[in-house]
Amino acid sequence: MIKKNDLFEAEITAMTAEGSGICRADGMAVFVPGTAVGDRCVVRVVKVLKKYAFGRLEELLTPSPDRTTPDCSIAGPCGGCVYRHITYEAELKIKTQRVRDALERIGGFENIPMEPILGAPSRTRYRNKCQLPIGLSKNGEMQMGFYAVNSHRIIDTHTCLLQPEVFDRAAEAFRAWQKLSGESIYDEAAHSGVLRHLYMRCGEKSGEVLVCIVANGAKLHGEDLLVKMLREAVPEITGIVLNINRERTNVVLGRELRTLWGKPTIRDTLCRLEFEISPHAFYQVNRTQAEALYNKAAEYAGLTGAETLLDLYCGTGTIGLSMASRAKKLIGAEIIPSAVENARKNAAHNHVTNAEFLCGDAKDAAHILYERGERPDVIVIDPPRKGCDAAVITTIAAMRPTRVVYVSCDPATLARDLKQFTAEDYNIEAVTPVDMFPGTAHVETVVLLSKLNTKQHIEVELNLDELDLTSAESKATYDEIKAYVLEKHGLKVSSLYISQVKRKCGLDVGQNYNLSKKEDAKVPQCPPEKEAAIMDALKHFQMI
Template structure:
């Protein structure tokens, strides 16, 4: 236990940096205190609420000297809801902060001093960008049904009428569904008791098509009032082309279960990226922010340096969005994804877009890639877009064995990306350039795309 600061005592200090969670950092004798809602270059008064061996947590009390980057958060739920963390910071400063996170990870904490790190690619209008909303459903102590988002680091629900980062259509649907559930006296799931029926409502929309899918996630095998729900939704919302029932009886934080049924309309919705059309199912991965996805994929295409002669492997290919993008300039694209339904979507999407130079296969990336290698497939470029945990160790070993000339690595978690790139560096690869892309404005998340070349 350190004596630099003490719990429940009040201090004044200058904020010198941000954490990766967007908290302000104050240091006394090199000992860091992390203060939520404080901004770099501000002088603040704060109360220490938790003291650990390596750091302390403070609560902001007063801003003595305000940063020019501080703004009034436009959302009325901002101080309660945990969906956004940076609305009190100007958008220009958010983009700078996200670049600084990448610089910190790659140049200060790792040995990539010679790597070019570009400015963060932002949005012209960074609001209402989310095409997918995962909305928990609860009953409050008065027995009223609430729909909204959790407070930060809790499972306490904030009942909301609108969200400034989700599609505006979703606000309207959410509010009407709350009314419908009250009228039907719907049986709502109780997380503590693991009893009840309706757990979540998930909304997915096409940004360009406005097709909308509504998914009801229940703790039961049956969806009560199913026909009344279908009638209500189809009368109220002309853009809803698919209604699904998903069953999740697990006692866990995982939102969706493994079994889904289409109870109305189509199995998928459609959307567009650049000139390409895509069918999206309820379980398939599709980028949350389509406008920024186009910028991300264009940068990835630039890094791939294709001229029609290259074979490309798209590992973690999902429904084939980036593989389809690459196909326009590649000799042939081979996409692999562990989720079988996503591969079915990828094959269907290839047909829709008249892509004939692509092959899609379901399975573990490392297994399928080795199989392709035995078949004589030698890629010049490998496209990698793994989940937050980064690349599997076995996959990286397989990638090194495959020895492509270029690797284009998209990451939603630069902390695991830098770990993976360090392994590739030891195997003779060089991180040439990295570009942050702001896929989730007003949150602390930052996406990156990196160009890695064999020495």
């Protein structure tokens, strides 16, 4: 049995969802960060649990063909990027396989209709938002950067390859100002000091830059000097604001903002729509890949201009608004009031007049819409990492949309939810992974679900009154047959299946019953097991 500090040779054969390589020692899986599939290496055991262990790469004996020279010196300790040591092609393969594995192992799906992953045009400088925690080093100087893996220890960072160069310039000017002004640094444990975070946003298309200083107080020493130094270092800057956060919390932003110079928002364009972005507003951090994702979602939605589109978990409305011009009506639902207000403002700003936004939990909003008789043709869902509430999926199925477009940020919860959708008679038509965050372990997925035989099922319900029963057939109603089959055989059967079996037995079920108006309509056929159960019921009621 392996134990801590053991050394062993192994080959990396797979990757975890967090981007660590997987090898085996004494039959136990060992997770090793910074390795690649195909690496032959010496691993030191650093922690042993009941069913698996963690290791550290001690020596690389034979490198994987996927390996490349890391372009960031702090990628390991920072923990933000886990794939900077392998090629982008290898990274995309790993992310595609992660989605496939989740759907197969958790969802139990086979023959998954996977489309090629949508890779990013660049692995670097793609983020339009940056949050840098501020703290004191051991020698009492300000440090600013990113938290080390699984800790609140700050890795002092002067550049990050995921963020635009303009953020580096703004951060260096801020560092220089702090030295000159002597403004105090926030101490998390003592809840004292002022400077907590440096928070920056930029518009990829507009070029506008907003710098926000998060502080444990309402005023900074040397505010005029700060404005002067930032404007000199960053001519692109359009706004400098102070965010006041006096709470004992890990939440970065407080509620109150004070503008030190310029305007407190930036503009940017996404899918031909212009958005006004405040420090609090949600906006996709990789605009280019967000457009790729939204375009794929729109393709899957298949809107023609005649549909009602429901956008659940709509946030500030970006996905739904990007499709609104192709829909008859857009309804968005979101639980965060400020996001709903932003969605309404975004709709008005872009002259979208066919949109309505509701504030409420997805489950409650979906139920309210169902109760008021809304039957959307297409539903788009973009839930948080925890996925959908089971009740949300049940209500979506009750609305009977012809298509559901599921945008997911977690393959595991996606697989779980798709399992419930298929149980509700939805079929997986297409799956496309999207690499929104190159270098990191994250992967997004867009899935198209379609309702099985929706039109035929609707016609079954509409034509129930057109039965032309003979006296012999009236011995048992359809509901009585269903109840008998359920009680004796434990099977649920539809009116459609009962009519098919009755026809086989020569019983009249009415001239128009269950006949589609389409010449080439595909009608589901009664399975043999259910046919036998229905035959038994017909004999029981002396109808045959």
